[in-house]
Amino acid sequence: MGGHLRRCKQNPNNDSNKRKITTTPTIDEHGALNSPSAPSSTGAKIRHRKRSTEAVPEVTKANGGQLLVDDKSKYKSMLIRAYSSIWMIGGFALIIYMGHLYITAMVVVIQIFMAKELFNLLRRAHEDRQLPGFRLLNWHFFFTAMLFVYGRILSPRLVNTVTSDMVLYRLVSSLIKYHMVICYALYISGFMWFILTLKKKMYKYQFGQYAWTHMILIVVFGQSSFTVASIFEGIFWFLLPATLIVINDIAAYIFGFFFGRTPLIKLSPKKTWEGFIGASISTIISAFLLANVMGRSKWLTCPRKDLTTGWLDCDPGPLFKPEPYSLSGWIPHWFPWQEITILPVQGHALCLGLFASIIAPFGGFFASGFKRAFKIKDFGDSIPGHGGITDRMDCQMVMAVFAYIYHQSFVVPQNLSVEMILDQIFMNLSFDEQQALYRRLGEILQQGFQSHS
Amino acid sequence: MGGHLRRCKQNPNNDSNKRKITTTPTIDEHGALNSPSAPSSTGAKIRHRKRSTEAVPEVTKANGGQLLVDDKSKYKSMLIRAYSSIWMIGGFALIIYMGHLYITAMVVVIQIFMAKELFNLLRRAHEDRQLPGFRLLNWHFFFTAMLFVYGRILSPRLVNTVTSDMVLYRLVSSLIKYHMVICYALYISGFMWFILTLKKKMYKYQFGQYAWTHMILIVVFGQSSFTVASIFEGIFWFLLPATLIVINDIAAYIFGFFFGRTPLIKLSPKKTWEGFIGASISTIISAFLLANVMGRSKWLTCPRKDLTTGWLDCDPGPLFKPEPYSLSGWIPHWFPWQEITILPVQGHALCLGLFASIIAPFGGFFASGFKRAFKIKDFGDSIPGHGGITDRMDCQMVMAVFAYIYHQSFVVPQNLSVEMILDQIFMNLSFDEQQALYRRLGEILQQGFQSHS
Known part of the structure; x- marks a missing residue:
């Protein structure tokens, strides 16, 4: 998320206090924020007062302002967040190393947690008890959506995986042919189930839940289907x-932690312009540099066309071909490094970085607004210091959709479209049909050639 | 809808009375239903009493029950409905005759009316006044969805239409290439607009509206995108x-009008088992007969691959080829008609008929439940005697989705998939890429042939 200091887990009653912080940023008010959180807060208040008069006096004078959130608890909160973050990043790196299928599995697990958090959110416990099978129906729709989305994305890869066994190949191919009809039948049976279990006096609650279930599935699957599609285009793009x-x-x-002074948006009182701008610059620079590193690994750049986990080898195409770029004239002559290599994909990386820092934060604002609207603090409590999985995913979702669409619109047409249509031909057509297509294509191209010349 | 007598427009306060009808079906209660609707009801009550003791006494005795709704106003209501229906059916026939583009335009108009009815439904007038540009945002999302859905369906046809003009062809092709990115940009700008116009104390209302807008767009466009896709596969399938x-x-x-006795489902008190079963049988028989008639017209069976409105000619494929079928042995020898012709597509028509009569009515139940949950009588008042456009579309929506998926899963693979991939090739690839594809396909088929033999 752009420019923010996350709400600290230590303040259970921070919702009303937090608004005070943005409007009246005095030290006493800041100290007051912590008073409910027991003995240590007094010490914190004193040390905090000391810090803000000693350590950053020039800044305070120069800007006529102060750090937006500045007390001891923020350091404690940062430690907890940092600890969780390191674990998450480490696990993530391991999964990336393990490959496409494991990354997909990770996405599915995240998805299940998100759906669980969101389903729980809008449910009233006492009304549920009168509706047996109600949770089951939600999960029925969830797994229908899962079958639909992953069936579409993974089926061509599944076909490619089983080509060696002719019987299995035919079985899988025919299952895929009826994939849409199977998903539709599952959906319609859930729809009928919903209607037949409508209970008098609960209509409004039930219809509300039905609508929310759909919204949740769109949010959860919209994101992850784009994510998984990107993964198989090359881990790089995910x-x-x-x-x-x-x-x-x-x-x-x-x-935001060290320089945050100017509130950015009312929806998230702890987000600051300083954090937003600092993050934007860091992100865009990182994008440019990371693309240069990541773009050199075939494990990351090659698309995967089956569902195995073996090593990948391919010609990753001109986008990932290093081009030497002379630095002489820019740097002194005695410097040993007179040439660097640039990958063309770094240009695309800049666009992704721009989006990640300017537009994606809106995903976070949306989530903040949503939480505020329904008066909840976090979507869940799965990750210490961060909140629920959903809290960590808000901007990832917006980004995943953009990354996929960007890839499809600006990257694919340059080098992959012929391969994609070939995939389709071998996935959808029987051997006879493939022959027929080849003949027809030959005829039409022949005519086209004659009329062009 | 399956087995129902529609609520009559003449009874403005019928909601509470109607429940009485289903539970206590005595003649006096029925008469009481009409008492608020002014002078004529007294006469109606008398004549009605007379009719029910004279005209259908055997039925009453035999079944131990009575017609579920039986009073004079139902005849008046039927006349109004019949009159509207004839106008609608006539207009519909004219539009079918005019062709694919006009049918599509009709679908779009229906869509706009439905969206309008549904947007109006869940909006609170006084809260809207504090949110300038709020309606505009809804329509922004509507037109984004429209561009997305119709862009996808119509773009291959648009390309085929402009092939004669090379400049236009290149322009259209490149626009289509960026179609997804354009739609995404429009959506994201709406999303950001929404977040930036969030107003304190209105958060919950605004988020609720945002969610409903999405639900409405799914309902409206889910239906119509499938409808329009079917139209271009051949009007027959629409x-x-x-x-x-x-x-x-x-x-x-x-x-239901003449025999309705046994209530079918609590959600719609006027729907009866008699209506449901009678309608099912009629629908399945009609499906079989209509397919025989419709399947003989090339105007209805040929797919359209461009956006012109000229006459269509094609080989409609084996599904529409009449097969003679001898009736001798089934009918007496003196009967002049000893042979009929059956089209194979009539088998598919039976499946469509089965679905239309058994599953599609659930669309109606859903709409009834929804109206009951939110305590509204109709979605609008555009069609006299019927209610809003949405009221007439509830089952059409469920059916349209099924028809398309059925067509894609069970009809297309038999005769059209080669043509579809050819369409894709000429739509998405440049001339050079087409050549490259042809070469690659030849190589791979050669290898496949060697490994098979």
């Missing part, structure tokens, strides 16, 4: 955007 | 399902 959001989050946190 | 729903509606109305 890893770079996801990393940029993490970098933007962390940079915004750090810049 | 006209037959739509007609079946209309027939099922009318038959359910008539059967």
Whole structure:
């Protein structure tokens, strides 16, 4: 998220206090924020007062302002967040190393947690008890959506994986042919189930839940289907955007932590312009540099066309071909490094970085607004110091959709479209049909050639 | 809708009375239903009493029950409905005759009306006044969805239409290449607009509206995108399902009107088992017969691959080839007609008929439940005697989605998939890429042939 200091977990009653912080940024008010959180706060208040008069007096004078959030608890909160973050980043790196299928599995697990958090959010416990099978229906729709989305994305890869066994190949091919009809039948049976279990006096609640279930599935699957599609286009197109959001989050946190003075948006009182701008610059620079590093690994740049986990080898195309670029004239002659290599994909990386730092934060604002509207603090409590999985995913979602569409619109047409249509031909057509297509194509191209010349 | 008698427009306060009808079906209660609707009701009550003791006494005795709704106003209501229906069916027939583009335009108009009805439904007038540009945002999302959905469906046809002009062709092709990115940019700008116009104390209302807007767009565009896709596959695949729903509606109305005794579902008190079963049988028979008639017209069976309105000629494929079928042995020898011709597509028509009469009515139940949940009588008042456009579209929507998926899963693979991939090739690839594809395909097929033999 752009330019923010996350709300600290230590303040259970911070919602009303937090508004005070943005409007009346005096030290006493800041100290007051912590008073409910027990003995240590007095000490914190004193030390905090000392710090703000000693350590940053020039800044205070120069800007006529103060750090937006500035007390001891923020350091404690940062430690907890940092600890969780390191674990998450480490796990993430391991999964990236393990490959496409494991990354997909990770996305699915995140998805299940998100759906769980969101389903729980809008449910009233006492009304549920009168509706047996109500949770089951939600999960029925969830797994229908899952079958639909992943079936579409993974089926061509599944076909490619089983080509060696003719019986399995035919079985899988025919299952895929009826994929849409199977998903539709599942959906319609859920729809009928919903209607047949409508209970008098609960209509409004039930219809509301039905609508929310759909919204939740759109949010959860909209994101992850784009994510998984990107993964198989080459991990690069998943890893770079996801990393940029993490970098933007962390940079915004750090810049906001040390320099945050000017409130950015009313929706998230702890987000600051300083954090936002610092994060934007860091993200765009990181994008350019990371693309140069990531773009050299075939593990990251090659698309995967089956569902195995073996090593990848391919010609990653001109986008990933290093081009030497002389630095002489820019740097002194005695410097040993007179040439660097640039990958053309670094230009695309700049666009991704720009989006990750300017537009994606709106995903975070949206989530903040949503939480504010429904008076909740976090979507869940799965990650210490961060909140729920959903809290960590808000900007990732916006970014994942953009990254996929950007890739499809500006990257694919340059080098992959012929291969994609070939994939389609071998996935959808029987051997006879493939022959027929080849003949027809030959005829038409022949005519086209005659009419052109 | 399956087996129902529609609520009459003449009874403005019928909601509480109607429940009485289903639970206590005595004649006096029925008369009481009409008492608020002024002078004529007294006469109606008398004549009605007379009719129910004279005209249908055997039925009353035999079944131990009575017609579920039985008073004079139902005849008046039927006349109004019949009059509107004839106008609608006539207009519909004219539009079918005019062709694909006009049918598409009709779908778009219906869509706009539906969206308008639904947007109005969940809006609170006084809260809107504090949110300038709020309606505009809804329509912004509407037109974004429209551009997205119709862009996808119509773009290959648009390309085929402009092939004669090379400049226009290149312009259109490149616009289509960026279609997804344009739609995404429009959506994201709406999303940011929404976030930046969030107003304190209105958060909950605004987020609720945002969610509903999305639900409405899914309902409206989910239906119509499938409809329009079907139209261009051949009007047959749009006209037959739509007609079946209309027939099922009318038959359910008539059967319910004359024989309706046993309530079908609590959600719609006027729907009866008699109407449901009578309509099912009528619909399935109609499906079989209509497919035989419609399947003989090339105007209805040929797919359209451009956006012109000229006459269509094609080989409609084996599904529409009449097969002679001897009736001798089934009918007496003196009968002049000893042979009929059956089209294979009539088998598919039976499936469509089955769905239209058994599953599609759930669309109607859903709409009834929704109206009940939010305590509204109709979605609008555009069509006299019927309610809003949305009221007439509930089952059409469920049917349209099914018809398209059925067509894609069980009809297309038999005769059209080669043509579809050819379309894709000429739409997406440059001339050089087409050549490259042809060479690659030849190589791969050669290898496949060697490994197979």
